[in-house]
Amino acid sequence: MPQSVNVRAIVIQGLSVLILCAIIEILTGNVMEGMQERITVTLPGLILVIPPLLDLRGNVNGALASRLGTALHTGIVEPKLSMTDELKINVVSSLILSLAASATIGVIASLIGLLFGMSIINFVALIIISVAAGFISGIILTALTVVISIFAYIRGWDPDNITAPLMATIGDLITMISIFIVVLFV
Amino acid sequence: MTMTAYSMKRILGESYPVLILCAILSLSAGLILHSQLESIKTLPLILVMVPPINGINNNVCSILGSRLTSALHIGTIEPKFGKQAILRKNIQATWIMSLGVFIFTSVIFFALSLISGINLLKSLTIMIAFFLASMAAIGVTMFCTIWLAFTSFSKGLDPDNVVIPIVTSIGDIAGVTCLIIAMKIIGV
Numbered sequence: 001m002p003q004s005v006n007v008r009a010i011v012i013q014g015l016s017v018l019i020l021c022a023i024i025e026i027l028t029g030n031v032m033e034g035m036q037e038r039i040t041v042t043l044p045g046l047i048l049v050i051p052p053l054l055d056l057r058g059n060v061n062g063a064l065a066s067r068l069g070t071a072l073h074t075g076i077v078e079p080k081l082s083m084t085d086e087l088k089i090n091v092v093s094s095l096i097l098s099l100a101a102s103a104t105i106g107v108i109a110s111l112i113g114l115l116f117g118m119s120i121i122n123f124v125a126l127i128i129i130s131v132a133a134g135f136i137s138g139i140i141l142t143a144l145t146v147v148i149s150i151f152a153y154i155r156g157w158d159p160d161n162i163t164a165p166l167m168a169t170i171g172d173l174i175t176m177i178s179i180f181i182v183v184l185f186v
Numbered sequence: 187m188t189m190t191a192y193s194m195k196r197i198l199g200e201s202y203p204v205l206i207l208c209a210i211l212s213l214s215a216g217l218i219l220h221s222q223l224e225s226i227k228t229l230p231l232i233l234v235m236v237p238p239i240n241g242i243n244n245n246v247c248s249i250l251g252s253r254l255t256s257a258l259h260i261g262t263i264e265p266k267f268g269k270q271a272i273l274r275k276n277i278q279a280t281w282i283m284s285l286g287v288f289i290f291t292s293v294i295f296f297a298l299s300l301i302s303g304i305n306l307l308k309s310l311t312i313m314i315a316f317f318l319a320s321m322a323a324i325g326v327t328m329f330c331t332i333w334l335a336f337t338s339f340s341k342g343l344d345p346d347n348v349v350i351p352i353v354t355s356i357g358d359i360a361g362v363t364c365l366i367i368a369m370k371i372i373g374v
Contacts, residue, residue, distance in 0.1 A: 005272050010279040011286070014249060018242060018287040025241040026294060029234035036230045040223050047219045051240065051358045052212035058244065059205055059351045067192070086192060093197040100198075101205045109213060116220070160252040165245040168354075172241050 010161075017162055021169040031176045038183055045113040045122045046183065049130050052105045053179065057137055057171040060101070061145045064094045065167050068149040069159040079150050087146065094142050102134025103127070125186045129179065137178040141171050204351050211355035215240075215362040222366050231299060232369060235316055238291050240361040243323050244354040246287070247331045250280045251353050254335040255345035265336040277328070284324045292317040311372045319361075319368035326360040327353065 032039075032050065039047050067090055071077040077086050106127035113122060145167055152163040219226070219236065226232050253276055257263040262272050292313045299309035331353045338345045 005275040005279070007275050007279045007282070010253075010276075011282045014246075014279070014283045015286045018245060018283060019290055021245055022238060022242055022287050022291045022294075025238040026234065026291070026298075028237035028241070032237060033230050033233040036226070036233060039233065040227050044220065044223060047223070048213060048216035051215040051219070051236075051362070052209040054237070054240070055208060055212040055354055055358055056205060058354055059208060060201075062248075062350060063201060063347070067197075089192045089194050090197070093192075093194045093201075096194075097198060097201055097205065100202065101209060104206055105209045105213070108210065109216070112213065112217065160256070161249055164248060164252070168245055168248070169241055172237055176237065 013158075013161055017165050021165055024169045024173050028173045028176045031173070031180050035180055035183055043122060043125060043183070043186075045109065045116075045126045046129065046179075048109040048112060049105055049126060050176075050179065052109070053102065053130060053134060053137075054172050054175050056098070056101050056105065056134070057141060057175045058168040060094050060097050060138070061141050061167055061171050062164055064090060064142065064145050065149050065163055066159065068146065069153070069163070072149065072153040079153050081147070081150065091142055091146065094145075095138055098134055098138030098142070099131070102130045102138070105134070106130030129182050129186055132182045133175065133178040136182070137171070137175040140174055140178075141167075144170065144174075200347060204348065208351045208355040211352070212358045215355075215358040218359070218362050218366060225366070225369060229312075229369065231295070231302065231304075231312065232365065234298065235295065235365055236362065239316070239320050239323060239365050240358050242284075242287055242291065243320065243327050243361045244357040246280060246284050246324060247327045247353050247357055248350050249283075250276060250328060251331045251335055251345070251349045254332065255339070255349060258335065258339045258345065265339045267332070267336075273332075277332075280328060281324075284321070288317055288320040288324075291320070315368040315372045316365070319364040322368075323357070323360040323364040326364075327357040330356045330360075 068077060072079055110123045110126045157163055257272060258265060263270060295316050296309050296313035299312050334349050334352055335345050338348045
């Protein structure tokens with residue numbers, strides 16, 4: 001790819017996607033601010049799990065998008081929406097990873113929370129929030145990743161410069177909304 | 187259908203340990219935020235700033251990371267710091283992009299501060315603090331990205347599976363730390 005590096009081209013292509021991402025991230029921030037009362041008063045442990053849960057989504061779906069990108073380019077997965085074995089393995093693995101890692105995040109965060117003297121109600125709530133939010137956002141985003149990867153491939157978008165940043169950003173927003181919704185019920 | 191190209195066991199086995207390492211790194215970003223709950227109560231706008239500074243920082247450095255790993259595979263960049271035209275141009279492009287996107291974001295935060303009833307001078311200070319924090323975070327994360335890309339490549343690890351996840355976790359810590367330090371300096 002970067003045989004000769006054109007700084008102008010990278011900047012123009014990258015910047016337009018990044019500005020869009022910035023707007024979505026600020027929206028995500030507003031959703032987070034909407035939970036201010038719970039974050040600072042009622043559920044002080046909540047803020048522990050927010051960065052890792054957002055990060056996890058980006059990592060799992062980023063890896064899925066990157067595997068799908070390669071699979072589409074090499075022809076292992078065809079650019080249409082039908083459940084082949086290849087696609088199924090990728091999708092199911094991502095969902096299992098989401099669930100297992102979200103649960104682990106909840107448990108580790110709770111242990112850290114216990115060290116910081118949080119109450120037992122918080123301990124259970126934190127695990128429930130992590131798993132439920134991880135699962136809801138996992139399903140939505142895995143589906144979205146498959147659709148966007150195939151669409152991006154057909155449109156000829158560069159996975160490195162366009163699809164990956166876009167997925168990570170949409171992932172942040174959907175995960176934050178999922179956390180928000182779950183928190184309303186806990 | 188012949189043999190499938192992917193093995194679920196392999197995907198899970200390779201990814202889970204890295205994901206947990208990253209989760210622990212990102213948890214420390216959460217811990218830093220948790221230690222600043224009092225400042226957040228005074229200026230809830232800090233919460234709005236967390237996803238943008240982390241998210242954009244991670245996006246910018248992920249783009250750099252994947253460009254670098256491609257270049258390392260092709261051989262246009264050698265895995266060492268020092269004078270290399272293509273490495274320098276990549277770094278330059280990354281700085282220009284960061285500058286552009288964070289100036290834009292800082293201006294939006296200036297507007298948001300004004301709308302939420304903070305006075306003009308304070309809003310300006312908040313804007314400048316956010317901008318400086320984002321530049322500092324980008325600098326740190328960019329350096330880590332280059333170092334990780336080189337190290338993983340030299341050690342024969344697949345940079346795609348290692349560099350990007352770890353970079354985004356380091357980006358979370360750098361983003362949150364720089365944001366908190368900047369807010370402390372302006373006295374929130």
